[in-house]
Amino acid sequence: MLDLNQPHHRLNILTGEKVLVSPHRNNRPWQGKVEDVATDDRPQYDPTCYLCPSNKRADGTENPDYKDTYVFTNDFSAILENTSEGTYNNADLLQATAERGICKVITFSPRHDLTLPEMDVPSILKVVDLWQNEFVELSQKDWIKYIQIFENKGAIMGCSNPHPHGQIWSQSSLPNEILIETARQKEYFEKNGVSLLKAYLDLELCLKERIIIDNTHFVALVPYWATWPFETIIISKRHIQNISLFTAEEKEDLAKTLQELTIRYDNIFSTSFPYSGGMHQSPVNDGEHPEWHWHMHFYPPLLRSASVKKFMVGYEMLGGPQRDITPETAADIIKKQSTIHYKKA
Amino acid sequence: MLDLNQPHHRLNILTGEKVLVSPHRNNRPWQGKVEDVATDDRPQYDPTCYLCPSNKRADGTENPDYKDTYVFTNDFSAILENTSEGTYNNADLLQATAERGICKVITFSPRHDLTLPEMDVPSILKVVDLWQNEFVELSQKDWIKYIQIFENKGAIMGCSNPHPHGQIWSQSSLPNEILIETARQKEYFEKNGVSLLKAYLDLELCLKERIIIDNTHFVALVPYWATWPFETIIISKRHIQNISLFTAEEKEDLAKTLQELTIRYDNIFSTSFPYSGGMHQSPVNDGEHPEWHWHMHFYPPLLRSASVKKFMVGYEMLGGPQRDITPETAADIIKKQSTIHYKKA
Ligand SMILES: O=P(O)(O)O[C@H]1O[C@H](CO)[C@@H](O)[C@H](O)[C@H]1O
Ligand SMILES: O=P(O)(O)O[C@H]1O[C@H](CO)[C@@H](O)[C@H](O)[C@H]1O
Numbered sequence: 140m141l142d143l144n145q146p147h148h149r150l151n152i153l154t155g156e157k158v159l160v161s162p163h164r165n166n167r168p169w170q171g172k173v174e175d176v177a178t179d180d181r182p183q184y185d186p187t188c189y190l191c192p193s194n195k196r197a198d199g200t201e202n203p204d205y206k207d208t209y210v211f212t213n214d215f216s217a218i219l220e221n222t223s224e225g226t227y228n229n230a231d232l233l234q235a236t237a238e239r240g241i242c243k244v245i246t247f248s249p250r251h252d253l254t255l256p257e258m259d260v261p262s263i264l265k266v267v268d269l270w271q272n273e274f275v276e277l278s279q280k281d282w283i284k285y286i287q288i289f290e291n292k293g294a295i296m297g298c299s300n301p302h303p304h305g306q307i308w309s310q311s312s313l314p315n316e317i318l319i320e321t322a323r324q325k326e327y328f329e330k331n332g333v334s335l336l337k338a339y340l341d342l343e344l345c346l347k348e349r350i351i352i353d354n355t356h357f358v359a360l361v362p363y364w365a366t367w368p369f370e371t372i373i374i375s376k377r378h379i380q381n382i383s384l385f386t387a388e389e390k391e392d393l394a395k396t397l398q399e400l401t402i403r404y405d406n407i408f409s410t411s412f413p414y415s416g417g418m419h420q421s422p423v424n425d426g427e428h429p430e431w432h433w434h435m436h437f438y439p440p441l442l443r444s445a446s447v448k449k450f451m452v453g454y455e456m457l458g459g460p461q462r463d464i465t466p467e468t469a470a471d472i473i474k475k476q477s478t479i480h481y482k483k484a
Numbered sequence: 485m486l487d488l489n490q491p492h493h494r495l496n497i498l499t500g501e502k503v504l505v506s507p508h509r510n511n512r513p514w515q516g517k518v519e520d521v522a523t524d525d526r527p528q529y530d531p532t533c534y535l536c537p538s539n540k541r542a543d544g545t546e547n548p549d550y551k552d553t554y555v556f557t558n559d560f561s562a563i564l565e566n567t568s569e570g571t572y573n574n575a576d577l578l579q580a581t582a583e584r585g586i587c588k589v590i591t592f593s594p595r596h597d598l599t600l601p602e603m604d605v606p607s608i609l610k611v612v613d614l615w616q617n618e619f620v621e622l623s624q625k626d627w628i629k630y631i632q633i634f635e636n637k638g639a640i641m642g643c644s645n646p647h648p649h650g651q652i653w654s655q656s657s658l659p660n661e662i663l664i665e666t667a668r669q670k671e672y673f674e675k676n677g678v679s680l681l682k683a684y685l686d687l688e689l690c691l692k693e694r695i696i697i698d699n700t701h702f703v704a705l706v707p708y709w710a711t712w713p714f715e716t717i718i719i720s721k722r723h724i725q726n727i728s729l730f731t732a733e734e735k736e737d738l739a740k741t742l743q744e745l746t747i748r749y750d751n752i753f754s755t756s757f758p759y760s761g762g763m764h765q766s767p768v769n770d771g772e773h774p775e776w777h778w779h780m781h782f783y784p785p786l787l788r789s790a791s792v793k794k795f796m797v798g799y800e801m802l803g804g805p806q807r808d809i810t811p812e813t814a815a816d817i818i819k820k821q822s823t824i825h826y827k828k829a
Contacts, residue, residue: 171644297795299516450642458659
């Protein structure tokens, strides 16, 4: 018998990694770093913001006077479309390969002062539509093998502009996390004839301990192996490989799920809740991937308050992730939040 | 032919992971989070510090009036010695196992105002001696399988007390990173009859592009696959499995290497350079591990200045690590630093 109130580790079935859970440890006093809490009094339009409609960007381009979303190639892309191929290998010890890619920036709204939890469902749906369109369009380039859609929210998550926006990095090879999740899902699917996340979802829906949102097409929950204090995952009920296959109904449900989840997040500490969040889905132009099951991860750093985060440092970098409250406690805290945003309550 | 000035990815031979290198990207303007620079005017003794000699800790224990190092069991340990065994498995989808362990805190010096780069070699040698003694002593408990020796330096790395100290977490199972590095080293050693890091070190010593320090027993260098901007690795020239096998000469050389490396770090931005650093070495009480080659990783977060760090966020968490300057540029910057600490220059 395992006592979940004592230190234990849990398995992340998507990656094969363990997370160390120390349920008793949240009681220790915190004398360490306290983060600045982001001031939350932005104007609807900021003339100095390079993402606001009609403003000029660093390279001189003028943004259109856009009304909902707007997408453009990142002026400081980490990967570039015109990189030439090449590879280097010295005795298998030094190995490198050129990486081609396209990095895009997506503004979620013309309003400088909004974030997803403050937007209405029709506006969030415009973002989901754009994600789908971009995914379809990018996958038409046959050299693109993976499309990473994500958002860094909050200065603490390295976001350099508070105007609501996300990014899409698409590239010519599969990133680490996708290689690992592909292998794990493939192994399970071939053995069991059902996707790993479908089997997992069915079990969670039956146990009902970690479920936050359960609507017609999506479930948001705290995964059993959650690493970050309030980490969640959104899983589609249908076993679908990627966002190109979403129906209109599914897109609307995803918009609703995103709104409710992020409102609950903001309400935990009555603050604009920082996170990095993004989708994992099948590679493209890479053969069939029947094993893949679309999902979206949310990795939020806050632990105790709007200003005290969890540090993934020494032991975590050298050994493996460690958390101080159980995923079940975190789920209870998220579940008891109101679905009305604290600023509107 | 691969052009290393264009975006590419490199292989981490110890983990099998790729790191994306974007050499052109360091030019982008930074409008994001700026960290507080730690003030550096601490007293030699702080009556409120729970690590200073003769002071009281949270649980009421009084520290001895220690003269060099001091070690005690963490008052807020993440893992505990008396946890009972147990395991849980629901359909292979929810898996958990109890984890037993001992977490210790090691003060490096009675002086509240010092850090490794400001200590003299004989004092650092006392720390190395203690690491060795603790490793030997902990490995005498047959249920302990791995001993993680590390230091979080600086508030930005989650360190909650500036008094110079490190930690040792020892535990009943092997952490993720050790499982991975063990498998990769074993594969190479069985195939080539030489340790992976010995082969790698020989190649680096011949190329001389990324070497920072090369003394009788140790080499400090920026690994070809460095992830953090100024990441380094110290590798022993002898293929030794763990610190219990270090000779007196090796310990002294390690003390010198640590001093020089951390002085160079502090001099880069004339600031107390934050990092998480720690050793990787063979598991204990786990059979023979001839493949293991002792090394020490340093993961420092600063990128452009004392106040602008690299954020490992959205793409990095969901895809894989990405860096903005090449490891060779980073090595050049570290190499050109003085070996006299900026405060003493
Ligand atoms: O043990 P400390 O110094 O209180 O805490 C620090 O180091 C630990 C081990 O890396 C981490 O788990 C904590 O998140 C960090 O704040
Ligand atoms: O692209 P941005 O928003 O300028 O930069 C942010 O997101 C990137 C992708 O996760 C990271 O590589 C950067 O470290 C981070 O600051």
